[in-house]
Amino acid sequence: MGGSSSRNRSAPVREHRGIYRRYSRNGSSKWQATFDDKDGKAICPSLMELCTYKICQQVHQYDTFSMLPGDISQLIFDESVYSRRLTWNNLEAFRGCVLHDIDLGEYPGVDDSWMEAIFSHGSTLLSADLSGSNVTDCGLVHIKKCVNVEALNLNFCDQISDVGLDHIKGLLNLTTLSLKRNKNITAEGMSALSGLVNLLNLDLERCTSIYGGLVHLRCLSKLQALNLNCCNCITDADMEPLSELTNLKELQLSSTKVTDHGVVFLKGLHKLALLNMELCCVTAACLDSLSAIEGLLHLNLSRCNMTGDGCNKFSRLKGLKSLNLGFNDISDDVLVHLKGLINLESLNLDSCIIRDNGLVHLAGLHRLKCLELSDTLVGSNGLRHLSGLVNLESLNLSFTAITDGGLKHLCGLSTLKSLNLDVRQITDTGLEALTSLTGLTHLDLFCAHITEAGTIHLRNFKNLQSLEICGGGLTDAGVANIKDLRSLMLLNLSQNYCLTDASLELIAGLTQLVSLNLSDSRVTSAGLQHLKPLKKLKSLSLESTEVTANDIKSLQENDLPNLVTFRPE
Structure with a gap:
């Protein structure tokens, strides 16, 4: 059934989240002998899958699996x-x-009593995920024998302190270490990391007591990714040691106290491709230093202190592929300095003071694939400047001033896949104007006034995977125009009070659905029977209806084993 298992240490670490998810999530003895593939056709499991599942049903009866080949015992x-x-x-x-x-990430009951058995695998163990467990410094002492471990995840293990870090300092093959949200790790404890010379990825997000500890990272010359998001103790002084990490490609500094002065230390990191400084107290003055980083491709300056002053220096960042300027006090005058960034593929201007005339400066960014204009002052006239962005795949126009008449300018964007029109001024007429966009996979009409008459136009969007029409006057007759959109995976029809059990019956044929929301409607428990064919459903929301939590639980246990979250609960 299998041979001895081996794995090249240089191969990427697998992220296991269960191999056979087609089976029951809740340990029920009722096994689905077949499952649906992507075409909805029933196929049988392999002999290996069948044997593995049967063994797991009775796993408590076995004393040992040590005689099995490694790959088989791993599957079990x-x-x-x-x-x-x-x-x-x-x-x-x-x-x-x-x-x-x-x-064993987020696995219930994992604590120190498990650690001796887990780490008894010694040199064969290559990765361990203990995130969210109750392991302490005492339990971590057993990891010392796992000298070949490459990846270790201790996120949210808030009972581990500096003492625990001392137990891992001998794991010289470690390439990935994650210690998110640990307030007990201090600068002194981080000295244990200085010897992990093969470390490539280090995650210290929300470790709020490490001020001064980054000095111990100087020797980690191979480090490529460092996450310091939400470490509000990090200041400009901590940036100086990072200047020596010349192989760094990704640096996360969101919600730290780094300012323009600290950014100066980063200008020698020529391999740095991604820099996240959201919610940092930086201004356009930092662009002098950032323009010296030759490899910079992705820059996030959302929610900083950006204004029009000094933003002319954006024109120096010629290599940028993505730029996030959302929630800054910048206006149309700044956009003129972006028109030379011809490599941009993603631009976020969410909640900026952008008007129609400013969009003319984006007309030449022909490589743009994603454009965020949510909550700006853009109206229908401005959309004409976007008509030439022939590579645009995602466009967010929510909470803008556009009307039905402006949507005609989008008709030529044949590559558009995702469109957010969470705008109250959009009606059935606007939806009709979009019927040429047959490649759409995601359409959000959350606040739009779409009625039964308008939904007939949805029949054109055969590739839709996500559809949201909420807070309108949708009826069961309108849902009838949705029932043939067989690719739908997410459907949100909440806040349409006229919808009844008849809509559930119409939706029953959408077998690819993973998420369904019909909250604030008139559906009842009797209508739940129509949802039984939706075997892939993972999320179901029926709040403010006549359906009870017990009704949904019964549906989950008997017919929808993949249902993970539901409301009411």
Whole structure:
């Protein structure tokens, strides 16, 4: 059934979240003998899948799996975790197995009592995810024998302190280390990281007590990605040690206290491709330093102190592919300095003071794929400047002043896949103007006034995967025009009070649905029977209806095993 398992240490670490998700999530003994593929056709599981699932059903009866080939025992372990059948008692059955990856992230009950068995795999273990567990410094002592581990995830393990970091300092093969949201790690404890010379990825997000500790990262010359988001203790002084990390490609500094003075230390990081400084107290003055970073491709300056002053320096960032200037006090005058950034593929101007005339400066950005204009002062006249952006795939016009008449300027954007029209002025007429955009996969008409008459135009959008029409006068007859959109995965029809159980019956044929919202409607518990064919449904919201939590739980247990979240709950 399998041979001995081996894995090249240089290969990327797999992220296990369960191998056989087609089976029950809740450990039910009722096994679906077949499942639907992407075309909705029933196919049988393989012999390997069948054997693995059957073993996991009775995993508590086995004393050991150590005689099995490593790849088989790994599959049994993964499925036991996913089906929530792994316990502290039956964990012993995997002692002596060749397990490369142990993914127990957010798994209930994991604490120090599990650690000796988990780390007993010693040199064969290559990755371990213990995020969200109750492991402490005492439990982490057992990891010392796992000398070949490459990836270690200790996110949200808030009982680990500097003492625990000392236990991992000998793991010289470690390439990925994640320590998100740990307030107990201090600058002194970070000295344990200085010897991890092969580290490529380090995540310290929300570690709020590490001020002064970045000095211990100087020797990590191979480091490529560093996440310091929401470390509000980090200041300009902490940037100086980072100037020596010349292989750094990604740096996350969102919500830190770094200012223009600290950015100066980054200008020698010529390989830096991504820099996130959202919510930092930087101004356009930092652009002098940023323009010296030759490899910079992605820059986030959202919610900073950007104004028109000094923004002419944006024209120096010729290589940028994505730029986020959302929620800054910038106006049309700034956009003139962006027109030379011809490599831009993504531009975010959310909530900026942008008007119709400013959009003329974007007309030459022919490589743009994503444009965010939400909550700006853009109106229908401005949309004519976007008609030449022939590569545009995503456009957000929510909370703008556009009307039905302006949408005609979008008709030539044949590559458009995602369109957000959360605008009260859009009606059935506007929707009719968009019928040439047959490639749309995501359409948001959240606040638009779409009626039964308008929904007939939705029949043109055969590729739609996501559709939101909320807060309008939609009726069951309108839903009848949606029932043939077989590619839909997300459907939000909330706040349409006239919808009844008849709509549920119409939706029953949309077997690709993963998320469904019919809150604030007139559907009842009797109508839930129509949802039984939606085997892929993971999220169901029926708040402010006559449906109760027990009704949905019954539907989940008997017919929709993949349903993870539902409301009411």
